Amino acid sequence: MKKIYILGSASKFGMERSYKSALEKLGFEVEIIDFSNMVNAFIPVKFLQRLGLYIDISPAIVKTNHSVAKKAFLEKPYAIIVFTHVKLYPGTIEYFKTFCKNVSFYWPDSIVNMSNNIFSNLKHYTKVYAHSKENVDIFAKNGVKAQWLPFAGDTLLSESFDAYSKKSAExxxxxxxxxxxxxxxxxxxxxxxxxxxxxxxxxxxxxxxxxxxxxxxxxxxxxxxxxxxxxxxxxxxxxxxxxxxxxxxxxxxxxxxxxxxxxxxxxxxxxxxxxxxxxxxxxxxxxxxxxxxxxxxxxxxxxxxxxxxxxxxxxxxxxxxxxxxxxxxxxxxxx
Missing domain, CATH: 3.40.50.2000 (Glycogen Phosphorylase B;)
Structure with a gap:
């Protein structure tokens, strides 16, 4: 079974879980790698760990890039899909591509929230996707070819919900x-x-x-x-x-x-x-x-x-x- 990494968040509120379920339905083995949690684990002071989502500590980010790169080298995933605000280095993306030809990036957020690091990394991915057509056009104006991949409804994670039965509105x-x-x-x-x-x-x-x-x-x-x-x-x-x-x-x-x-x-x-x-x-x-x-x-x-x-x-x-x-x-x- 071909393995796919999703680099992003393992939160139950994130889109990554939706794509994991869907890709598994299509016959892939999928692992979500929670990049922020990995960064957090390399921060030695507990107080700073609690702030890990809001601050950048370069040594921790360097170690996380190394750790993910080593894991990918050993396991050779069929594809890697990076979501949103993952702080990968350009060199890490290029390293992935030496043994994995499918290294994609998905931006499901407002373009206003895209940092310089994320924006400058777009050119290194084999495929770039955006939830908005407007973002696709913006990326194109900056020399990055992207594809439209809109949001959707998660029929798998919500399969127990029956939308067609009669509801009693309170x-x-x-x-x-x-x-x-x-x-x-x-x-x-x-x-x-x-x-x-x-x-x-x-x-x-x-x-x-x-x-x-x-x-x-x-x-x-x-x-x-x-x-x-x-x-x-x-x-x-x-x-x-x-x-x-x-x-x-x-x-x-x-x-x-x-x-x-x-x-x-x-x-x-x-x-x-x-x-x-x-x-x-x-x-x-x-x-x-x-x-x-x-x-x-x-x-x-x-x-x-x-x-x-x-x-x-x-x-x-x-x-x-x-x-x-x-x-x-x-x-x-x-x-």
Whole structure:
């Protein structure tokens, strides 16, 4: 069985787990190498270990590059896929390529968050992927050929969830995720315009904020994995997705996670998916807060049609926009 390394994070909240499951489904042996944890292990002072995700300690990063390089030399993986903020040296990437012809990089984040180290490393990879078409164009302008590999819904890690069974909604609106200003503004606008509706917020950073109306607002201060996300989302009639402006013109991962639930989604307008996921057929888009309120009113007044829309989005995930399909694209490039 051919082995693939995924260099990134082993967190249960990371995309790496989704790709691991999908590649295993396609017949590969897959190992996630948590680069930050390896760096942390080489930091001698425990207090600094706790800060390991936020600081750079060069000797620890050097040792981690050496350690990963030695492991790869001994095991000779068929492919190596590097995710996001892994602090590899250019020389390490080139060393990988001496015995592994498939050394790829995937950037599933805003281009604003890409450091100079990561950006300058792009030219060393055999393949570069980005979740946004815009990022593909930006890389091309800087001499790096890249391919579009959008986010998707994880039908494997969420296979126990049944999107097609009838749900009993406890809430009218839900948002699952941490506090950000654009999310707060959208939620407050809905609270102001739907004073009788029930709201569910699940995520960090909401508890101490003031809201227009707390009477019908339930806040759960916690992070959730994909299955908890779906359980909470399916308790509501409408799932809100106020997308961070830094993601523009692409979507966030939540766009597809909500789609898994089969619940009608109101999302910030996503130009890159406007034709693929159409207004009132798969999703409801808003470009400003007035539109958000109008779309919410329209959904609640004709909920049976809106539910068909949510389920149509789910069907598109089942048929194509899932990580098995995305992983197959990677594998096709390896061959």
């Amino acid at each position: 809430y009218d609106f839900s948002f699952i995720g941490a506090y950000r200003p654009e999310r707060y503004d959208a939620i407050n606008e809905l609270l102001k315009n739907f004073p009788q509706s029930k709201f569910l917020l699940v995520g960090l950073g909401w508890k101490k904020l003031s809201f227009h109306n707390r009477n019908n607002l339930t806040i759960l201060d916690k992070m959730v994995d994909i299955n908890e996300f779906l359980d909470y989302t399916s308790k509501s009639k409408i799932a809100l997705n106020a997308i961070d402006h830094l993601n523009y013109p692409s979507s966030n991962l939540r766009f597809f996670e909500i789609a898994l639930s089969g619940i009608p989604q109101i999302a910030t307008f996503v130009p890159e998916f406007e034709e693929q996921f159409q207004e009132a057929k798969h999703v409801y888009y808003f470009k400003n807060l007035n539109e958000l309120v109008e779309k919410a009113k329209a959904i609640l007044s004709n909920y049976d049609e809106a539910l068909k829309c949510g389920l149509e989005f789910r069907k598109s995930v089942d048929s194509d926009h899932n990580y098995i399909s995305r992983a197959q694209s990677l594998v096709n490039d390896f061959i």
